[in-house]
Amino acid sequence: MSAVEITTGRRVGADPDPSRPAPAAAGRWRRRLGRWLLGTVALVVAAIWAFPVYWMVISSLTPDALLRSETPSFWPASPSVRNFEAVIEGSSFPSALRMSLSITAVTVVAVLAFAFLAALAISRFRFRGRTSFVLAVLFIQMLPAEGLFIAQYKMLSAAGMLNSVIGVSVLYTAAIVPFTVWMLRGFVAGVPAELEEAAMVDGLSRAKAFWRITFPLLAPGLIASGVYAFLQAWNEFTVALVVLPAESTQTLPLWLRSFLAASANRGVDWGEVMAASTLIALPVIVFFLVVQSRMTSGLVSGAVKG
C-alpha cells in the first residue's frame, strides 16, 4: 500500500511542471494550503487532548509556591521530585499501594484462569447451553456497577467481608471475567484444532499437545487479557468506594480521592496532588499502550469487518 503511494507520488512529482496550465497550479496550491490548514487543526486537537496529561506531569515536578503564581508557567521552571517524596513519605500511599497490588494480583490470576477455561469450552466445543452461556456473558459485561453495588455491599457485609481483599476481588473477577472470556475466545479460535491433532498423530498425548503447541500460541492473548484485567482492577473506583469503607483498606483510586480531600483542608497543594495522580497513572499508561490495539478491535471488531 505505502509502496504504491510512494511510486505514484514520485511520478506526479516528475511531471514536467511548465507543460501544466496555470489553473491546475493554482488548484494544487489551494489544495496544499488546505492540507496545511488541516494539519494545523489536527495538531491543535492533539495538543488539547495531550495537555491535561502533560500538565499533570509538569505540575507534579513543580513546587507548590510556583504553582500559586499569577501566570502559570507551561514548562518545568525548576523541576524537583520533592512533591513525590512528600506524597510517598507523608501519606498512606504505601498501604494503598499494597492493597491495590494484592487485589489486582488476585483478580488478574483468577480472571485469567477462569476465563481461559471458559474460552476453551466455548471455542473448542459445541454443547447444549453454549449459546445461553455466550448470551449471559455478553449481557453481564454490560451491567453497570451502579445497578449492583448496593446489593454487593449488603452481600459482603452479611458475609463479614467488607474491607477484605478476597471480597472485593471476587466482585472484580465476576465483573471482568465476561469480557475476558469474549476476548480469549477469539484467540483460542485463532489456533486451529488441526495443529493440536497433528501433534497427537505424531505421538504426543492430548495434554502434551495442548501445552507444547496450543498454549504458546495463546500467550499473546493471555498477556493482552491479563493487562486488560489489570487495568480494570487497578482503576476501579465505584465498587471499591462501597465495599472498602475503612481508611486502612483504601485502594489507590480511593487514596487519591482522600489525599485531595485532606489537601483541600489546608488550601490544596496541587503539586503534591498531581504527584499523587502521576504515581497512579504512570504504570497504567505504560500497560495501556501495550494492550490498546487489541482492546479496540475486541470491542468493535464485528462492526469494523462488517
Next chain:
Amino acid sequence: MTAGPDVSAPPLTAPGAPPPRRRRPPRAPYALLLPAIAVMLVGMGYPVFWQVMTSFQEYGLAQQFGQPPTFVGLDNYARIFGDERLWAVVTRSIIFCLANAFVTLAIGIGVALLMKATHPVVRLVLQISMLLAWAMPMVASVTVWKWLFDWRTGVINWLLVQVGLTGMDGHNWLAQPLSFFFVATVIIVWMSVPFVALSVYAGLTQVPDEVVEAATIDGAGPAQVFWRITVPMIRPVLSIVLLLQVIWDLRVFAQIRLLQDAGAPVAETNLLGNFIFELGVGRQDFAGAAAVSILVLALTVALSWPYVRTLLKEDAA
C-alpha cells in the same frame, strides 16, 4: 455453528472414515465453564437476585436488626416512582447521557476524519495524544481536570482572563449545577473521544478509495462524499459506538461523585447512580435503592440488546 474445526462435530460429516478419536465425554465443556459460572453467580447473580427480592420487601430498621422481611409487592416501586425527586434525577440523567454521547460522537468522528486526511506524521501525533488521554485512570483524569478548572489558580480561568473575559477571574465552576454539568461534560467527552475516534478511524480505513474517487469524478463535493458514501459505509461502526457511548454515559457515578467532593450542591447534581448510592449507603433505604437499581439494570439490558445481537452474530460466524 457451522465452524469447521469442530471437535465434537457429529461423525455424519465423514461417514466412511472412522472418527479420528473417541468422542469426548459431554461433561468436559461444563467442567471448563464451572469456575467462571461460579464466580459470576456469586459476584453478579446473587446481587441481582437479592435486589429483585428486596425490591418487593419491606426493608426497614426492624429488618436491619434481624427480623424476617415482609413481602409488600410493588409498594417500594410505587413509593420510589411516585417520588418526584426520582423523576428529576431520571430526566437529568437521560439529558446528560444523550448530550454527552452526541457531543462525543460528533467530535470523535471529526478527529477520525482529521486522522484520515492528514499527513502520516501528523496522524501519528494525533493518535498518540488520543491514546495518552484514553490511558489515564478515571480518578486521575477527574483530579487533573479539577485543577484545570480550579477557581483560584486553574489554567482555564487564567486563559479566559487572558482572552478578555476578566469576569472569569475567581469563577467557581463547580458551585452551580449548570456549570457543574458543563465541567462534567468536558471531562467525560475528553475521556471518551479517543475510543470513538480510533474506532471510527479503523472503520474509515475500510472504505475503499476507489469508491470515493469514483464519486469525486462523478462530481460529488466533500460534503456529499461524506454523507452519501462514507457515513453509509461506516454505519455499523457508528451505531455500535453510539450505543456503547450511551450505555457508558449512563454510568458516570464516579465522575459525578468526585466532582461533588469540591462542594457542589449534591441534590441538584445527582445522576441515577448517585441517587442509588445516596438512598442505599446514605439513608439505608435498601428496598428503595434496590427498586431504582432494577430500573437501571433493565434500562441497560434493553439498550444493550442491539450490541449483544451484533456480537452473537460474530460468534456464530
